[in-house]
Amino acid sequence: xxxxxxxxFFLAIRQIRRASLWTTLLIISVMVLTFLNLVVISGILVGxxxxxxxxxxxxxxxxxxxxxLQDKDYIENTPFITNILDSMTExxxxxxxxxxxxxxxxxxxxxxxxxxxTNYASTNFTGINPDKENELTGIKKFIIEGSFxxxxxxxxxxxxxxxxxxxxxxxxxxxxxxxxxxVGSKVRIKVGSSTREVTVKGxxxxxxxxxxxxxxxxxxxxxxxxGRTDYxxxxxxxxxxxxxxxxxxxxxxxxxxxxxxxxVQTFEDAxxxxxxxxxxxxxxxxxxxSAIGLAVAIITVFIVIFINAITRRKxxxxxxxxxxxxxxxxxxxxxxxxxxxxxxxxxxLIMVFGFLVxxxxxxxxxxxxSDGILVATPMGTGIRVLLxxxxxxxxxxxxxxMIVRRNTLDSILGR
Numbered sequence: 001x002x003x004x005x006x007x008x009f010f011l012a013i014r015q016i017r018r019a020s021l022w023t024t025l026l027i028i029s030v031m032v033l034t035f036l037n038l039v040v041i042s043g044i045l046v047g048x049x050x051x052x053x054x055x056x057x058x059x060x061x062x063x064x065x066x067x068x069l070q071d072k073d074y075i076e077n078t079p080f081i082t083n084i085l086d087s088m089t090e091x092x093x094x095x096x097x098x099x100x101x102x103x104x105x106x107x108x109x110x111x112x113x114x115x116x117x118t119n120y121a122s123t124n125f126t127g128i129n130p131d132k133e134n135e136l137t138g139i140k141k142f143i144i145e146g147s148f149x150x151x152x153x154x155x156x157x158x159x160x161x162x163x164x165x166x167x168x169x170x171x172x173x174x175x176x177x178x179x180x181x182x183v184g185s186k187v188r189i190k191v192g193s194s195t196r197e198v199t200v201k202g203x204x205x206x207x208x209x210x211x212x213x214x215x216x217x218x219x220x221x222x223x224x225x226x227g228r229t230d231y232x233x234x235x236x237x238x239x240x241x242x243x244x245x246x247x248x249x250x251x252x253x254x255x256x257x258x259x260x261x262x263x264v265q266t267f268e269d270a271x272x273x274x275x276x277x278x279x280x281x282x283x284x285x286x287x288x289x290s291a292i293g294l295a296v297a298i299i300t301v302f303i304v305i306f307i308n309a310i311t312r313r314k315x316x317x318x319x320x321x322x323x324x325x326x327x328x329x330x331x332x333x334x335x336x337x338x339x340x341x342x343x344x345x346x347x348x349l350i351m352v353f354g355f356l357v358x359x360x361x362x363x364x365x366x367x368x369x370s371d372g373i374l375v376a377t378p379m380g381t382g383i384r385v386l387l388x389x390x391x392x393x394x395x396x397x398x399x400x401x402m403i404v405r406r407n408t409l410d411s412i413l414g415r
Contacts, residue, residue: 005331007325012332031343032344035388038384041293042283043374048367051370055208061265063240063266066236066253069261075236076232082094084256093136097237099235104122104123106181119178125225126215128216130148143202143204144161149202150218153201153218157215157216158200158216161204163177167205182203185200187199332400
């Protein structure tokens, strides 16, 4: 067996050296493109959703999200929780948010008293400390009109773009948007039994629906509207220092009995289920498309090796005639295929991890609902390299086996 491997390796090197340079480059190019098809297509499809997941983490939940229990109206004993967070060295920063459902009404000055308003939108009112929220999520950079809130702003709000018709022109009986509202417009907000006229200071737009469909105001103003004087908030987003494991930190928080007052989730726990389902679906779709490309590569290698073996049938017959075993000859073609697969995969790996992944991280694809990136994990890529290599070796072995099995004399005489 070792002798067959040695002879097969010698014959493979000899054939590769004597092969046409253009033929060799063509086959390697096919291997490179197949590898890119295996990795990049599925990577971009998964990355499209991964971009949404990353945005949801970075701009909304952060590493840990603490929210109210299902049977409670807010997080009870919030000061106790925030005091614990202030004392924990793992915490880089956090933002406590007040949430309350309410209605925004525009154009109310023009309508008569007996006419029902049609220019309104229902949403979550979010009371924040603007400086803390911006430190956590960088929300200020998403302002597309006007300016962001200041802690001492009074009767001023920032609207998510999806609340305005000019940015989100959708017609649905269950969802309404505000018409003719922009920076400087006066709108009336209603929270419970409290009503107040406020000015739109800014409009923000992100690819995270939770943010783009909310109204933001300073926490003091919302607290006064809802009459909450106990400082109990509705959610706390926590950003951890680099290297801190969110799962371990979650368990540490729960050890302080915080679970009695609130629900503690990592960013993965808080991911919307539909994002996980779409991610799995796109991964499956990418694998199907990649499988088609792999089949094309296998057929290409099969045809090239088969034609090569047919044209060298007389040479193969002579090799068998002088005592070279058929297994050694078959091994030589398998090694040729291995050479093409290794070269193609190596070039593909350099392109993916040396150029494409950093490029897409720096310049995400601007999809309407996410900033798409290229997802290529070392383990997943390694599996694809192995799959491509094995498939290519099989594609090289089968035609070589077909030719080698022919009668030696017939091969020499070309019959």
